[in-house]
Amino acid sequence: MTGHRVIVVGAGPAGVRAAQALVEAGLRPIVIDEGRRAGGQIYRRQPDNFTRSHEALYGTEAARARAIHETFDGLAAQIDYRPETLVWHIADGHVWTLDGEGQHRSEPYDALILCTGATDRVMPVKGWNRAGTYSLGAAQIALKAQACAIGSEVVFLGSGPLLYLVASQYAKAGANVVAVLDTAPFAARIPALPRLLSQPGVLWNGVILTRALKRAGVAVHHGVTPVAITGDAQDGVDGIVVRMADGSQRRFACNAVGMGHHLRPETQLADLARCEFAFDPAVRQWLPLRDGEGRSSMPGVYLGGDGARILGARSAEASGRLAALTALADLGHSVSGGEQSGLRKAIAGYARFAAGLAQAFPWPVEQAAALPDDAVVCRCESVTAGELRAVVNEGGAREANRAKALSRVGMGRCQGRYCGLAAAEVIAAEARVPIETVGRLRGAAPVKPLVAGTAGIPCAPQETGA
Amino acid sequence: MSAARSDVLIIGGGIMGCASALFLHQRGQSVTLLETDLVGRQASGTNFGNVRRQGRPLYQLPLANRSIAIWRQARELLGTDIEYLQRGHMRVAYRDRPDAAERMEAYAADAAHYDLDLEMLSGNVLRDRFPWMGPDVLAASLSAQCGHANPRLTGPAFARAAVKLGAVIHENCKATTALRDGNEFHVVAADGREFRAPVLLVTAGAWAKAFVEGFGETVPLTSRGPNMCVTEPLPYAIGPSVGVSTPETFESVYFRQVGRGNLVIGGSTQNQTYPEDYRVYVKPENCIGQWQQIQRLIPAVRNLAIIRTWSGIESYLPDDQPVMGPSAGVDGLFYAFGFCGAGFQLGPGVGETMAELIATGSTDIDLSPYRIDRFAAASE
Numbered sequence: 001m002t003g004h005r006v007i008v009v010g011a012g013p014a015g016v017r018a019a020q021a022l023v024e025a026g027l028r029p030i031v032i033d034e035g036r037r038a039g040g041q042i043y044r045r046q047p048d049n050f051t052r053s054h055e056a057l058y059g060t061e062a063a064r065a066r067a068i069h070e071t072f073d074g075l076a077a078q079i080d081y082r083p084e085t086l087v088w089h090i091a092d093g094h095v096w097t098l099d100g101e102g103q104h105r106s107e108p109y110d111a112l113i114l115c116t117g118a119t120d121r122v123m124p125v126k127g128w129n130r131a132g133t134y135s136l137g138a139a140q141i142a143l144k145a146q147a148c149a150i151g152s153e154v155v156f157l158g159s160g161p162l163l164y165l166v167a168s169q170y171a172k173a174g175a176n177v178v179a180v181l182d183t184a185p186f187a188a189r190i191p192a193l194p195r196l197l198s199q200p201g202v203l204w205n206g207v208i209l210t211r212a213l214k215r216a217g218v219a220v221h222h223g224v225t226p227v228a229i230t231g232d233a234q235d236g237v238d239g240i241v242v243r244m245a246d247g248s249q250r251r252f253a254c255n256a257v258g259m260g261h262h263l264r265p266e267t268q269l270a271d272l273a274r275c276e277f278a279f280d281p282a283v284r285q286w287l288p289l290r291d292g293e294g295r296s297s298m299p300g301v302y303l304g305g306d307g308a309r310i311l312g313a314r315s316a317e318a319s320g321r322l323a324a325l326t327a328l329a330d331l332g333h334s335v336s337g338g339e340q341s342g343l344r345k346a347i348a349g350y351a352r353f354a355a356g357l358a359q360a361f362p363w364p365v366e367q368a369a370a371l372p373d374d375a376v377v378c379r380c381e382s383v384t385a386g387e388l389r390a391v392v393n394e395g396g397a398r399e400a401n402r403a404k405a406l407s408r409v410g411m412g413r414c415q416g417r418y419c420g421l422a423a424a425e426v427i428a429a430e431a432r433v434p435i436e437t438v439g440r441l442r443g444a445a446p447v448k449p450l451v452a453g454t455a456g457i458p459c460a461p462q463e464t465g466a
Numbered sequence: 467m468s469a470a471r472s473d474v475l476i477i478g479g480g481i482m483g484c485a486s487a488l489f490l491h492q493r494g495q496s497v498t499l500l501e502t503d504l505v506g507r508q509a510s511g512t513n514f515g516n517v518r519r520q521g522r523p524l525y526q527l528p529l530a531n532r533s534i535a536i537w538r539q540a541r542e543l544l545g546t547d548i549e550y551l552q553r554g555h556m557r558v559a560y561r562d563r564p565d566a567a568e569r570m571e572a573y574a575a576d577a578a579h580y581d582l583d584l585e586m587l588s589g590n591v592l593r594d595r596f597p598w599m600g601p602d603v604l605a606a607s608l609s610a611q612c613g614h615a616n617p618r619l620t621g622p623a624f625a626r627a628a629v630k631l632g633a634v635i636h637e638n639c640k641a642t643t644a645l646r647d648g649n650e651f652h653v654v655a656a657d658g659r660e661f662r663a664p665v666l667l668v669t670a671g672a673w674a675k676a677f678v679e680g681f682g683e684t685v686p687l688t689s690r691g692p693n694m695c696v697t698e699p700l701p702y703a704i705g706p707s708v709g710v711s712t713p714e715t716f717e718s719v720y721f722r723q724v725g726r727g728n729l730v731i732g733g734s735t736q737n738q739t740y741p742e743d744y745r746v747y748v749k750p751e752n753c754i755g756q757w758q759q760i761q762r763l764i765p766a767v768r769n770l771a772i773i774r775t776w777s778g779i780e781s782y783l784p785d786d787q788p789v790m791g792p793s794a795g796v797d798g799l800f801y802a803f804g805f806c807g808a809g810f811q812l813g814p815g816v817g818e819t820m821a822e823l824i825a826t827g828s829t830d831i832d833l834s835p836y837r838i839d840r841f842a843a844a845s846e
Contacts, residue, residue: 091750396626406618446773446775449698450771451768452768452769
């Protein structure tokens with residue numbers, strides 16, 4: 001029974017809890033991690049010679065971060081951990097990896113648990129292609145992993161809890177946070193309150209963050225509409241112009257902007273594993289189908305954490321463990337039904353809270369429709385909103401992949417991971433069609449740029465006729 | 467529901483069907499084209515983008531020449547840029563296959579009689595002109611008057627130009643049955659729509675077989691998916707589209723640099739297709755094998771990152787030649803499919819030739835090598 005090969009992709013809270021459950025069942029899972037050390041993005045660890053405490057790095061989440069790190073370190077002898085390794089393709093029951101040494105490997109699995117995490121969901125702003133504009137997640141990682149700030153005078157723009165968290169972390173670290181510009185109107189939080197109260201502890205953490213920002217003298221503005229990030233090609237960002245809630249226009253001088261609207265799941269591996277996706281109207285995104293137990297639509301493929309649906313780090317611990325227990329049960333191991341139902345209940349609570357967040361800090365759809373024609377949507381390929389609209393109007397593109405074929409949107413290094421959702425909104429607005437009919441950019445290997453000249457596994461070329 | 471009528475009905479919206487629709491309208495024929503998915507999505511849209519004449523059988527060169535004349539004026543014809551770059555096409559032979567170089571020499575002598583000027587290069591001359599060439603390369607045959615274009619744009623551009631002239635194109639319209647009913651053809655789509663025309667042209671690529679067999683003819687059509695990838699962009703430097711001439715499939719890689727700067731890489735092994743689902747899944751082992759091979763041709767690739775891979779559904783016939791021309795048994799029925807991974811360059815010329823054949827009853831292009839009934843004997 002212990003001979004089953006189970007692979008966990010990702011070593012954030014979901015992947016660590018999944019690995020732990022597998023080890024408890026007597027398995028020796030392979031854990032593949034893009035990071036150099038386990039912890040994921042949210043509990044990302046510093047390089048070896050950095051010495052800040054968990055409290056300094058993770059604030060209110062220090063105890064959880066420590067628990068994840070210590071759990072994983074305790075598992076070291078019982079798992080096959082592959083750090084700094086990218087899963088670039090999944091095919092025919094194998095994951096294909098490339099490690100930091102440039103070595104390709106192909107690993108078969110009986111069960112595959114994808115805990116791939118999330119990246120920022122970004123709504124473009126005219127000028128966001130200027131040097132000095134970062135996503136909120138990137139701004140946070142610069143601080144957490146490298147102890148450096150994205151600029152000396154920073155404006156944070158966007159919406160959602162990460163906006164406030166990163167701004168307060170920057171303020172605490174001594175950076176000059178010029179302003180926090182929230183695109184959500186403050187009033188949106190009122191109807192969301194009943195759902196947000198389902199996690200009073202998390203809600204309270206949010207209140208503390210806001211207070212800390214005020215104490216640090218950071219101005220927080222709500223209901224802001226971005227107009228442009230200004231600057232030039234030589235020196236990058238020199239400020240940001242926004243329309244305030246009262247309709248007045250205002251400019252904030254700065255040399256860096258951190259921006260983002262919540263997160264989006266990293267779903268490309270689920271896509272390459274041929275999992276089915278469905279449109280979720282609450283977040284206006286296509287997400288891989290996941291049953292209540294963590295199963296995807298593909299037999300043997302399980303989904304945990306934010307990689308399937310953004311419910312936060314706490315939920316990720318529960319859904320990662322649940323996915324592993326389900327995989328174990330499907331492989332014939334006995335698992336505790338009581339524990340599974342407890343995890344499901346916990347995840348339902350986190351889902352309610354996440355729905356409240358989506359309500360309180362909405363994705364500013366109208367901003368996509370209002371983007372000026374010369375604003376860049378796809379930064380990798382420098383595709384502007386106007387070029388995208390042209391392929392809708394002149395090329396007849398009303399679907400995401402057709403628009404990609406005709407305009408190059410999403411065709412660059414990030415493969416649409418950062419521009420895809422915004423591009424879909426621009427297309428939907430211009431074509432006057434519901435966003436779900438625009439579809440989603442199909443995932444294609446490699447999920448991240450892969451240097452061609454890497455050492456290959458001995459690999460017989462395959463030719464397959466029909 | 468009354469059936470929509472036109473002079474010609476076309477099943478299949480790849481480059482063959484869309485170009486035929488355009489040229490038929492230029493000749494005054496009304497056309498309705500049915501496409502299961504979106505125009506130009508499969509073989510037409512996912513291929514490498516070679517506008518290559520050399521390496522074709524000599525009897526195919528008149529068609530290829532007709533086609534390149536259209537490529538050269540594509541921007542004016544289509545009213546849009548399909549990124550045709552006439553920067554040459556080059557075939558190379560490796561040192562360990564000197565016979566391949568000899569065959570290229572012989573081909574160059576023969577091709578000269580068909581208006582295809584090829585320049586043979588080797589040694590310092592070759593390396594001075596193309597310094598990025600790998601040390602394994604022995605010799606090259608350069609066709610300066612060929613080039614490459616963007617397949618993603620080409621099929622849709624022909625479709626839009628045809629529509630501008632009055633063609634009716636139905637996308638997401640899957641033809642399920644096609645019958646001869648008296649003096650005309652009757653085609654029914656999956657959603658119940660009906661279409662009638664006195665002439666039917668099947669340009670359905672890998673999906674053509676069912677229609678052919680429905681009319682009582684035989685075709686041993688199979689499908690395969692090319693293995694394609696593209697690197698991150700780098701400053702434009704390469705010029706020609708370059709491929710390896712070799713009898714070994716796994717060695718037969720090729721690449722080109724697009725105006726944006728990326729290198730598009732194809733060749734070597736191919737992928738299994740799922741035509742019913744309209745899908746191909748790129749096989750990782752094929753990608754790795756292809757990357758290893760391409761480094762032999764252009765070693766600098768090893769420092770570049772591959773950013774995307776893709777495939778599509780191409781149709782193949784046992785003799786590597788298409789089916790093109792009239793049906794052997796049914797009046798008014800025409801075929802142009804099965805281009806065996808080499809149809810992109812031919813597409814515009816095929817469209818013009820089929821339009822000429824349908825509108826006037828004949829064409830100067832010799833279509834005898836492409837007759838549908840060449841497979842009839844084998845199956846009997």
